[in-house]
Amino acid sequence: MENTISTTREKKLYSSAFILYLNFFIHGIGVSILGQQVVKMSLAAQWGTTDDAVTIIAAALGLGRLITLPFSGPLSDKLGRRASTLIGISSYIIFFLGLALSPNIKVAYAAAILGGVANSFLDTGVIPACVEIFEPKSGLATMLTKLFISISQLLLPITIGYLTLNKIPYSSLMYGCAIALFVIGVLVTRIKLPNSNNSGSAAKASLIENIKNTKFTKESLALIAIGFTCTATFQLWLNCAQKFGTEVAGMQNVGQMQIWYSVGTLVAIGLTSVLVNKIKEVRFLFVYPLISLCMLVIVLLVKTPAICIIGSFVIGYAASGGVLQLATATVNNLFPNIKGTITSIIMIASSLSNYTILTLAGKIGETSGPQSVMLLNIVITAIGVLLALLVNLRYSKLENSVKM
Template identity: 75%
Template sequence: MENTQTQEKKLYSSVFILYLNYFIHGIGCSILGQQVIKESLAMQWNSSVDSVTMIAAALGLGRLITLPFSGPISDKLGRRICSLIGVASYAIFFIGLAFSPNVQVAYIVAILGGVANSFLDTGVIPACVEILAPKSGLATMLTKLFISAAQLLLPITLGLFATNNISYSTFMIGCAVALVVIGLLVTRIKLPETKVEKGEKAPGLMENIKHTKFTKESLALIAIGFTCTATFQLWLNCAQTFGTEVAGMRDAGQMQVWYSAGTIVAIILTSILVNKIKEVRFLFLYPLISLAMLVAVLMIKTPAICMIGSFVIGYSAAGGVLQLATATVNDLFPKIKGTITSIIMIASSLSNYTILTAAGKIGATSGPEAVMMMNIVITAIGVLLALLVNMRFSKLEEAAREN
């Protein structure tokens, strides 16, 4: 009994170390959306602010390239290997971003950031789900908690760096150093490693998909990975520009603080509520709240509504919808957790790449209001998809039993 308790304590400490990766990821996935960083990098690359949004889209491209095989690698070779690849790739991303001389180099570096994201998603999330089982919803929500904590502190930290005349490159190098330390810890922690049978070939993504039965409802659930990502990525990367150019905000960076605060509140409340309410219900309610808020921001166009909108979007769009969708599909396809995580993250990455690329072009030609309108349309589609999933949830449960 004492031995078992010691092992459990080691596993719980392992979970904390794994989640530290998501703290740094919180910085990595939102740093290019900060107006001060956009202006600094645009000057560094002798380019425009809108080009930085297109560089952020390359994060999604990197995820798209690697997610088809990062999931099966995780299922076959273990969560540790995937996590370490993610750590190494993210360290290169931060160093590369700090020293990139132009947009072309930055684009390649951002692709590596996406590679890091995909390997962390398919390494860390399944590992934490396995350790904290059966609380899969809580396990995925905690990843968002660490992301949000970092996003809350990011604008405050950048403000301190600016006040003390410290370059933003120094901050990025510090993130890379932190990742090296976390990587060393990951090599030593106890994890529920996947056993590799001698001579057995690891099944690929397409092979796993071929032997898995998907219903229309489960496909709609995966599509929510696309729409919910678009909602918060468009806000995260473009709302500060809207606040500055349309709403007349002097310090749009404060929007990030309210956004992160909303996300943290959502994570705390939702983590409690998922024990009483089915996770799938939030997939409809939260996007509906986001939709109403986006419409209000576009119509009212004041600094106050931008602040309120940041908190509400942080709560309803970035407060765990993607994580809850991931937890739901993991429960529906328990035999291929790594692979199914890859599938929904591919949908998320496709959204990140295509939507932010489009936003960069639309913003340059039609302005930030057009980008906000695009966000409203995509969020509305997500609401309709979630409505279908909720109305026919029994079909999803039936598919889970067959799988």
């Protein structure tokens, strides 16, 4: 009888996890839609501005995320995963409606900031909730977020192509996302979630208080820093590698790089989701960046179109295929009582990477060219490999300290 009750409960929780992951399917569209050229041109005409200005709007997503992450995690620990998720859903609805209806760039900028707010609350609501549902398979729980994001990003260009072919306004996609989020929100209010195993003090503490009350070792700080370095690796490739392919490797169709990058990411998600059940998450934090580092060096030295395509697949697999999610799962295991807060911290590191490294890459690219940007990526990825080596050498000691 007890086994039947337990099985029924597990099925309900897995159904809850699926509904929570649907938020990340929509999130994949939210973080990608402003990068689609035809959508950018349409929005630029709507706002009476230029394509470059739309890129600035996209940057506001990161700003909203940075502003909110310091307190979204503690709020998740205090109010619960459901409340945090609903805040994220509400903010994302405003984001999509804001893009569709905004008459000018100022309103759109405000809507984009709310999109970043949504991202941070979903990160600190959905991810810890799913980690708690799938425990002890926390690596699988975080990898599935990447899976849902990657599927929607793969489908997005196809959907936009369909809208273009049939002359349907792109705003219809934004309205559709808002409606879908509303439905998901209603479902989130009804689903069963596990009780968070936070201590009372941790649940009520602010981010600063949690940091003061938590003993951070050099290894745990290295894990947080990996959130910075692994993000830099795939962001630099996504934003700068196509220019390298065109100007240095002589590629004619650099769009192939994006296709193979996406394929690599999806392959990594499928394979890694299986492997994390047999191998500790922390091992991937060393092996995958090391693969990325070797591939980046080969691309810089060989400089041919074929190598750029191979490099796109490998970087998609090893850099974008879940390293950030696995780092998040690993650090959650080390700080089980403040999962929301620690998720906030590592996502802050990731967001800082988006801003600082891409800004630096833009300046280096203007003065020294795409090869120097590729070298920058190599240096940062090498730092990530060294950080992961430190964590791996000391991880058994860290695990024992958590158990004690």
